[in-house]
Amino acid sequence: MNRFQSPASITKELSPSYDPWDPISSLQRYGKHVLTSVEMTVTNLCNMRCEHCAVGDSLTTREGEMLPLENMLNRLEQVEHLETISITGGEPMFRADTVDNIIVPLLKYAKERGVRSQINSNLTMPYSRYEKLLPYLDVMHISFNYVNGDDFHEVGFAGSGHAVAKEAAYRLYNTMLENVQRLSQEGMFISAESMINYRTHGKLPEIHRLIGDMGCRRHEVHPMYASNFASSLPVLPLKETAAAIHSLLDHRNPEMWMLFGTLPFFACSILEEDHELLRRLKSEKNVTVRNDPDGRNRVNVNMFTGDVFVTDFADIPAFGNIAESKLDDIFAKWQNEHPLNQRVNCHCAGAGCCGPNLLVKEMYYPDIDFKSRKAITL
Numbered sequence: 331m332n333r334f335q336s337p338a339s340i341t342k343e344l345s346p347s348y349d350p351w352d353p354i355s356s357l358q359r360y361g362k363h364v365l366t367s368v369e370m371t372v373t374n375l376c377n378m379r380c381e382h383c384a385v386g387d388s389l390t391t392r393e394g395e396m397l398p399l400e401n402m403l404n405r406l407e408q409v410e411h412l413e414t415i416s417i418t419g420g421e422p423m424f425r426a427d428t429v430d431n432i433i434v435p436l437l438k439y440a441k442e443r444g445v446r447s448q449i450n451s452n453l454t455m456p457y458s459r460y461e462k463l464l465p466y467l468d469v470m471h472i473s474f475n476y477v478n479g480d481d482f483h484e485v486g487f488a489g490s491g492h493a494v495a496k497e498a499a500y501r502l503y504n505t506m507l508e509n510v511q512r513l514s515q516e517g518m519f520i521s522a523e524s525m526i527n528y529r530t531h532g533k534l535p536e537i538h539r540l541i542g543d544m545g546c547r548r549h550e551v552h553p554m555y556a557s558n559f560a561s562s563l564p565v566l567p568l569k570e571t572a573a574a575i576h577s578l579l580d581h582r583n584p585e586m587w588m589l590f591g592t593l594p595f596f597a598c599s600i601l602e603e604d605h606e607l608l609r610r611l612k613s614e615k616n617v618t619v620r621n622d623p624d625g626r627n628r629v630n631v632n633m634f635t636g637d638v639f640v641t642d643f644a645d646i647p648a649f650g651n652i653a654e655s656k657l658d659d660i661f662a663k664w665q666n667e668h669p670l671n672q673r674v675n676c677h678c679a680g681a682g683c684c685g686p687n688l689l690v691k692e693m694y695y696p697d698i699d700f701k702s703r704k705a706i707t708l
């Protein structure tokens with residue numbers, strides 16, 4: 331065990347009562363937000379162009395050299411309270427050499443340090459690339475917003491700018507299904523995320539059933555927010571978003587862990603219906619609500635430029651670079667000085683809430699000053 335490892339983090343299984351990505355636990359432990367989570371963008375290449383893609387505008391068809399891995403590992407090593415890493419893209423597994431030379435070494439580092447790891451993937455690449463991650467990876471995170479191959483075709487290539495043959499989409503869809511089933515059987519923890527949006531809100535129970543049938547261990551549900559490719563899509567009103575969550579809770583498998591994130595409902599609301607939903611989410615078996623990690627306990631590092639962002643969304647400019655500064659120092663600067671953070675960094679301990687995501691505030695509550703509100707009991 332090295333100087334950083336805590337025995338609890340090594341032995342504890344991820345579960346509804348242990349989610350190290352939730353910034354509320356480090357806030358409770360340290361009395362302030364500290365950097366516990368680092369996300370790394372390892373490619374901007376992807377074989378899909380999903381309608382809702384949070385980084386769609388950054389995707390390319392060609393990319394240059396990555397910074398030496400050593401630079402990233404050195405900066406990770408300096409993060410005093412590191413508990414989790416996430417690897418994202420593009421499709422991180424798009425190139426086989428990224429898997430061998432970047433992803434596996436990062437996962438090995440995390441494992442040796444007792445740090446939990448996650449990869450965001452579309453799981454449509456050859457199985458052999460994913461198989462290599464089995465000994466090291468804690469969470470394989472996928473998007474799943476479909477009830478059949480036609481949905482996948484419509485949603486998965488909406489940003490392509492050219493027509494994609496249905497047969498090609500079906501082939502990828504089947505590869506994804508097979509990869510999920512096979513990796514789940516081999517013991518990989520697969521967490522499938524669905525978005526609540528204008529397309530999915532009426533069919534979430536069916537999507538949930540398919541996710542369970544494939545062998546996924548967790549179903550994550552997040553409302554879709556206007557960012558990047560999704561910025562021109564219709565916004566789902568809060569009432570319909572809440573109705574979709576209630577319907578999902580009515581029909582779900584209570585044995586499966588359901589994680590809700592980036593929710594636009596808060597305990598400081600004056601609406602009884604919001605409190606009713608929050609009470610239900612709190613009391614349901616195997617249901618958790620994760621506070622948003624972006625800028626609370628996490629930063630994103632672009633491994634081509636070294637730029638550090640508060641999210642992997644491109645909308646907020648970089649606020650540091652690993653060539654010049656330690657990640658803990660960059661995070662502290664964001665926490666203490668950045669005007670955007672000052673707009674949302676509220677905390678109500680009793681409600682276990684540490685404020686809205688910036689996109690949530692902009693989309694649904696542009697005129698609300700959350701810093702002047704407090705959780706209330708209705």
Ligand code: SF4
Nearest residue numbers: 598676677678683685
């Ligand atoms: S932490 Fe902020 S958003 Fe959450 S209940 Fe309190 S005031 Fe509302």
